[in-house]
Amino acid sequence: MLEVAGLTTKYGAISALRDATLTVGSGEVIGLIGPNGAGKTTLLNSVAGLLDPAAGSISFDGVDVTGSSPEKLLRAGLALVPEHRRIFTDMTVEENLKIGGITRSAADRASDLDEMAELFPVLRDKWTTAAGFLSGGEAQQLAIARALMSRPKLLMMDEPSLGLAPILVDVVFNLIATLREQGRTLLVVEQNATRMLAASDRAYVLRSGEIVATGTGTELSGRDDLFDTFVGGAGA
């Protein structure tokens, strides 16, 4: 479904991501793990169209989408739950979800709103509350629900468990498990490597802007040379 080949993204003269190649097949849950500053967010933002890659190609559903705008990519079926959630704090929960479904018809949007209320009972109880008043866990669920409103073929999430209390981290991973059972295709960036490996079909390990390993959870957890990836934040 998603094929990234030789992707390089630069901030000025510095390459934050070098020659990254990865694939995501339909129905797969793929983890993207690695220490802070490894280029995970850069990779997702490049795929989502927020950053222009300096080299390489991205193809989605067999179509070359390298350099496309985020609004175009969303219409193609590619949604991103951005780092730090970035929910619209001045808008209500309902309005946040509506804007997530802006590309859909009014009728579809209305039925999807009902579906989200069912899938996320926490949000249903705060439907008309300004999103700025939500707790971190609620806000993360809102960010994910908002992205689901566009009915994406591929949902990318950037650090969904970041800054959450342990009990809420469970909520997020349960949600990933639920979405996986529904057969959705996910590409998830996580610092919590051990849990992400358990929750995904395959994973890629990024370090200093390069993909250094790939494989299933069991394959990767057994590798001593990736130890720093699992303790997190140790750097390269």
Next chain:
Amino acid sequence: MIELLQNLIDGLGRGSIYALLALGVAVIFGVMHLLNFAHGELITVGGYAAYAASNQGWSWYVITPLIIVCAVGASLLIERIAFSRVRGASDFTLLLTSFGVHFVVSAIFLLYVSASVKTFSRPRWVTNTYSVGSLNIEVFDTVVIVVTVITLLATTWLLQRTMFGLALRGAAADFDTARLMGVKSDSVIRGAFALSGLLAGIAGVFWLMRSGSTTPSAGIDPMLSGVLAALIGGLGSLRGAVLGGFVLGLAEVLLRSRLPDGIAPLTDGVVFVLIALLFIFRPQGLITVAHAERV
């Protein structure tokens, strides 16, 4: 007491026009972080349209929609020709571009029309007044206030209840995230310029009805009022912009009537000093725009 009431009504009338102008400035600032120093040119363009139409003997029933259409058209055209090229540039580049647009538009009228003041007939009712008790109320102020209230209600409805309004608010809060949701940057920015032009057009009708004239640099005064009111209210806040407009209008009228005779001609200066004081104590303006997120 009566004098105070009188001042309040005058101030609300004046503040209404400022509020419409400031709201237009704030809408543009919201979506592209552009403090539009060319906002007044929309009124200049409307002014010359009114002058041309008035020369043809057209009535204000025709001139009014003409001014509004010209303001919307000019707003979209300026976006297409100038501002679309500097999208995403630094705030300073955007600011300089808007100054550039201001000078170019003035120069066009200076070169191709005339440097002198062009006058046109004003509707007769503009100077009429009516009495309520011992209050003397201008028909004009009444019309301005009523139309402004209706316009603000309609704008609120547009922003709160339509998908375009949602997209605009989303883009103003966080442009990249709005795009990630599928909000088209072109549509939302053009929509913002159209809305800003519409608000400037309505304000322009009143501004021009009152002045009955235009010059190549006629845009400076309405621009200053609109930008100042938006700054007073707190840039980025639409509610703040409207509030800032009314505060500025009331302050001007109250000061003009209350200051000792010797200082009254310096009202504008006194207003600027007060605004400077406001910014010393509240640099963010009256309403703070918060995008804080709890963890």
